[in-house]
Amino acid sequence: MAEIFFWEAVRRAHDEEMARDPMVICMGEDVGVVGGTYKATQGLYDKYGPERVMDTPISENGFTGLGIGASFLGVRPIIEIMSVNFAWLALDQIANSAAKVRYMSGGQLTAPVVIRSPGGVAHQLGAQHSGRMEKIFMGIAGLRVVTPSNPKQAYGLIKSAVRCNDPVFINEHEYMYSMKGDVPDAEYFHPLEGSEVARMGRDVTLFGYNISVHWCLQAAEILSKQHGVEAEVVDLFALSPLDRVGIKASASKTHRAVVVEEAEAPVGVGAEVIAIINEECFFELDAAPVRVSAANVPIPFNHKLEKAAIPNAQEVVKAVLKMLGK
Amino acid sequence: MNAADKKRLLREMLFARRFEERCYEAYMERKVGGFLHLYPGQEACCFGVMEAARPGHDYVITGYRDHVHAIKCGSDPKAVMAELYAKETGCSKGRGGSMHIFDVKHRFMGGYALVGGPFPLAVGMAKAIKMKGGDEIAICFLGDAANNQGTFHESLNMAALWKLPVLFVCENNLYGIGTRIDRSTAVTEQYKRVCGYDIPASQVDGQDIEVVYNEAKKAVDHVRSGKGPYFLELMTYRFRGHSMSDSNKYRSKDEEETWGKRDPLYILKSRLIAAKELSEAEYQKLDKEIIEQIEKDIIPFAESSPEPKVDELTKYVFGENDPYVRGGAR
Ligand SMILES: Cc1ncc(C[n+]2csc(CCOP(=O)(O)OP(=O)(O)O)c2C)c(N)n1
Ligand SMILES: [Mg+2]
Numbered sequence: 070m071a072e073i074f075f076w077e078a079v080r081r082a083h084d085e086e087m088a089r090d091p092m093v094i095c096m097g098e099d100v101g102v103v104g105g106t107y108k109a110t111q112g113l114y115d116k117y118g119p120e121r122v123m124d125t126p127i128s129e130n131g132f133t134g135l136g137i138g139a140s141f142l143g144v145r146p147i148i149e150i151m152s153v154n155f156a157w158l159a160l161d162q163i164a165n166s167a168a169k170v171r172y173m174s175g176g177q178l179t180a181p182v183v184i185r186s187p188g189g190v191a192h193q194l195g196a197q198h199s200g201r202m203e204k205i206f207m208g209i210a211g212l213r214v215v216t217p218s219n220p221k222q223a224y225g226l227i228k229s230a231v232r233c234n235d236p237v238f239i240n241e242h243e244y245m246y247s248m249k250g251d252v253p254d255a256e257y258f259h260p261l262e263g264s265e266v267a268r269m270g271r272d273v274t275l276f277g278y279n280i281s282v283h284w285c286l287q288a289a290e291i292l293s294k295q296h297g298v299e300a301e302v303v304d305l306f307a308l309s310p311l312d313r314v315g316i317k318a319s320a321s322k323t324h325r326a327v328v329v330e331e332a333e334a335p336v337g338v339g340a341e342v343i344a345i346i347n348e349e350c351f352f353e354l355d356a357a358p359v360r361v362s363a364a365n366v367p368i369p370f371n372h373k374l375e376k377a378a379i380p381n382a383q384e385v386v387k388a389v390l391k392m393l394g395k
Numbered sequence: 396m397n398a399a400d401k402k403r404l405l406r407e408m409l410f411a412r413r414f415e416e417r418c419y420e421a422y423m424e425r426k427v428g429g430f431l432h433l434y435p436g437q438e439a440c441c442f443g444v445m446e447a448a449r450p451g452h453d454y455v456i457t458g459y460r461d462h463v464h465a466i467k468c469g470s471d472p473k474a475v476m477a478e479l480y481a482k483e484t485g486c487s488k489g490r491g492g493s494m495h496i497f498d499v500k501h502r503f504m505g506g507y508a509l510v511g512g513p514f515p516l517a518v519g520m521a522k523a524i525k526m527k528g529g530d531e532i533a534i535c536f537l538g539d540a541a542n543n544q545g546t547f548h549e550s551l552n553m554a555a556l557w558k559l560p561v562l563f564v565c566e567n568n569l570y571g572i573g574t575r576i577d578r579s580t581a582v583t584e585q586y587k588r589v590c591g592y593d594i595p596a597s598q599v600d601g602q603d604i605e606v607v608y609n610e611a612k613k614a615v616d617h618v619r620s621g622k623g624p625y626f627l628e629l630m631t632y633r634f635r636g637h638s639m640s641d642s643n644k645y646r647s648k649d650e651e652e653t654w655g656k657r658d659p660l661y662i663l664k665s666r667l668i669a670a671k672e673l674s675e676a677e678y679q680k681l682d683k684e685i686i687e688q689i690e691k692d693i694i695p696f697a698e699s700s701p702e703p704k705v706d707e708l709t710k711y712v713f714g715e716n717d718p719y720v721r722g723g724a725r
Contacts, residue, residue, distance in 0.1 A: 131549025138519020174497035175488025233719040258723030
């Protein structure tokens with residue numbers, strides 16, 4: 070077990086898969102000579118050459134479609150979209166080609182592509198570089214959506230996604246590439262479905278994913294130390310399909326649920342998780358489930374406003390105390 | 396192309412014509428639902444190009460006007476018709492429909508409904524061919540109006556940049572639904588738009604199958620020899636509406652009559668008759684045989700086939716029992 074940066078974990082997964090299988094390629098803007106905006110593909114261009122580490126033109130829909138077409142014939146592309154904000158331009162190929170081709174061909178054709186992209190609110194990147202698009206992707210039937218909250222997950226999710234025969238979207242976070250964490254030395258495959266209990270508790274469940282898992286863990290510490298409340302934290306690393314069993318198990322154990330999301334509330338992860346709780350275990354609840362979400366605004370440039378627009382651990386604590394009547 | 400080839404192609408094109416006309420009837424009988432885009436008028440494009448290529452070996456992709464392309468690649472017309480009837484025996488198991496014919500065994504890689512969507516997919520297949528080192532090429536058949544999509548330009552750029560083995564065939568029928576090309580497109584001659592990407596391109600008559608074949612032969616040879624992409628524009632006309640819901644009010648009688656005289660079947664047939672390779676009686680016999688095959692073989696198969704089972708609604712959304720969904724084979 071070694072403690073490595075998130076970006077190193079991403080890079081290691083690429084390197085191992087490319088070394089194993091000559092059909093695995095990676096592509097995207099500046100992934101080659103530059104080594105990736107977040108160093109996720111550093112050194113791979115020199116090792117595997119331009120045919121397999123492709124610096125693409127700035128044509129998101131075009132190169133995503135190219136990767137999908139190549140995957141029809143057995144190539145296993147890992148497509149990096151430089152920022153999730155640019156994935157809007159590739160939505161046609163992701164939603165209409167990759168996600169639907171297996172179904173509408175009656176199972177004849179599959180699109181085993183991996184599409185990775187960093188999103189989230191970083192630091193004063195402005196409205197057009199602070200998008201959180203997981204809600205868009207998780208609404209597309211035929212597309213798997215996963216989102217790592219730590220380097221181990223990042224490594225293991227990419228490994229599984231490359232080998233899985235379904236298209237997988239991996240939602241990363243711009244803020245998390247420099248985060249450190251333990252990654253097993255031995256090869257490791259993370260499941261693409263399910264959820265993980267990141268902290269055990271009995272009084273309330275905090276559902277988080279990606280960066281919001283960290284806010285939940287911080288909030289749980291504060292709740293425990295200062296308020297005597299033991300929160301369980303469930304890490305929803307798989308956003309599509311969501312883990313109904315895991316969500317039900319924790320919500321019916323603690324009888325209270327708070328969903329914490331970095332994105333705006335409408336049509337989002339929180340709405341979906343709460344709907345599942347209602348469907349699966351409504352009568353087990355002691356309180357109405359709530360969401361802690363971003364303000365429904367384009368992310369402002371001003372840092373004070375930017376901070377006010379997205380949730381944090383304190384807001385999670387407040388929501389829990391309110392729910393408990395404290 | 397010798398006389399025997401020409402006669403065979405005339406039969407294939409006549410079959411395609413009658414097949415499409417029968418689709419129309421089935422639609423009017425309400426046996427076929429949804430969108431239906433028919434091919435009459437444009438037959439020489441598909442058959443001329445594919446005659447120069449290797450059907451079943453080269454990878455073919457196209458838009459929603461896709462029945463005939465699939466059949467030329469080797470698909471069983473019964474399975475194509477059954478797909479229109481939304482049956483389990485259809486080539487996409489009733490999950491695709493008229494616009495989504497797939498037959499991967501014959502390397503017909505699909506019909507797609509988003510205008511311009513197949514361009515990058517074709518370039519991606521060409522990338523895969525190049526990586527694997529095969530002698531196949533990817534062939535992308537699309538319409539003229541599709542060239543106003545961003546994917547057209549993105550795909551031409553990437554195909555040229557990486558010298559990928561892809562042939563773009565533009566079936567220029569002068570309309571995108573009801574909008575005539577000069578009302579949607581600044582440069583109406585499509586082959587001229589390609590020069591900005593340094594891709595060799597040409598424009599020929601798409602109604603005369605011999606002309607199409609001869610030009611396509613050059614184009615296919617270019618692509619197969621590893622010299623990179625080629626763009627072939629074929630001037631053609633669709634004799635029917637864009638789809639079944641088309642009012643067909645946007646074209647003048649004059650225009651339709653002029654193009655009607657340039658029917659690809661008529662052109663080839665009269666040439667064969669003039670050369671005494673074919674008689675009118677022979678042709679009538681051929682036609683009768685085709686109609687019989689459609690009525691006795693194809694339609695009954697589609698009609699009597701079962702529909703997909705409702706309890707298999709969610710089959711084919713994802714692969715089944717993929718071990719990596721659970722974190723690898725343990
Ligand atoms: C992205 C997208 N926009 C609009 C449409 C609606 N539409 C279907 S076919 C068509 C015209 C396409 O014309 P062309 O590419 O010339 O092909 P043709 O039908 O003439 O063969 C349009 C606008 C669509 N299917 N997809
Ligand atoms: Mg057209």
